[in-house]
Amino acid sequence: MLTDTEYLVAWVVYSLAAIGFVAVIWRVLVLLGFRVVKKVTVGLVLALLLTPWTVSVDAERLAPALFVGIFDATLQQDTAMYRAFFPLSLSLMVVVLMLCAEHFVSKKKP
Secondary structure (H helix, E strand, C coil), X not given: CCXXXXXXXXXXXXXXXXXXXXXXXXXXXXXXXXHHHHHHHHHHHHHHHHCEEECCCCCCCEEEHHHHXXXXXXXXXXXXXXXXXXXXXXXXXXXXXXXXXXHHHHHHCC
């Protein structure tokens, strides 16, 4: 089990790695020139990588929901994966709604 300091350091390292990964994706898509694809891809990747969820039902510790869901799907009961994939799908839906709202607001400006 991790101590509180190790847990915090692990989250900082993971967050920096996720932001670095998104920066690489952003740079590649800027070079390709796909503006809408860039926004959607970066938003979805950020939601996938940074949505937290509890490690187990009775635990206080959080982990990325994507990895909790994958772990639950492969090593736990059949329905355990839905516990983590539900908030993950909600965060993806929020990202899509925010991108749609941003698109319609920017479309109305002259």
